[in-house]
Amino acid sequence: MLILHIATxxxxxxxxxxxxYRVSTLGVTFDEEGFIHxxxxxxxxxxxxxxYADADGPLVVLVMDTERLRAGGVPVRFEDAGIxxxxxxxxxxxxxxxxxxxRPATFGDDGAFTF
Numbered sequence: 409m410l411i412l413h414i415a416t417x418x419x420x421x422x423x424x425x426x427x428x429y430r431v432s433t434l435g436v437t438f439d440e441e442g443f444i445h446x447x448x449x450x451x452x453x454x455x456x457x458x459x460y461a462d463a464d465g466p467l468v469v470l471v472m473d474t475e476r477l478r479a480g481g482v483p484v485r486f487e488d489a490g491i492x493x494x495x496x497x498x499x500x501x502x503x504x505x506x507x508x509x510x511r512p513a514t515f516g517d518d519g520a521f522t523f
Contacts, residue, residue, distance in 0.1 A: 444498040456521035471509040
């Protein structure tokens with residue numbers, strides 16, 4: 409199953425340099441939150457609008473496969489985010505080699521999040 413994580417270009421560049429991604433969500437580290445937030449393809453538009461519409465700087469979407477993550481030692485759990493909907497959470501830092509694709513992302517004039 410494919411899951412997605414929205415990241416700033418700056419955070420992704422830092423991860424590439426370090427070999428590992430350690431950001432949970434915008435402005436919050438893995439160490440602070442205890443996991444990395446992600447979304448299914450059906451959830452990502454609402455996630456982007458709710459949490460990233462006012463982000464400073466360009467964004468990317470990290471595309472990952474849950475089976476490949478688990479095989480690489482990154483536990484993925486689908487948990488209720490408090491709104492009655494299950495969201496994927498990564499319970500380990502993310503080795504950059506386990507990211508299948510990095511897509512540029514932006515908000516259009518109509519507010520739609522595209523990547």
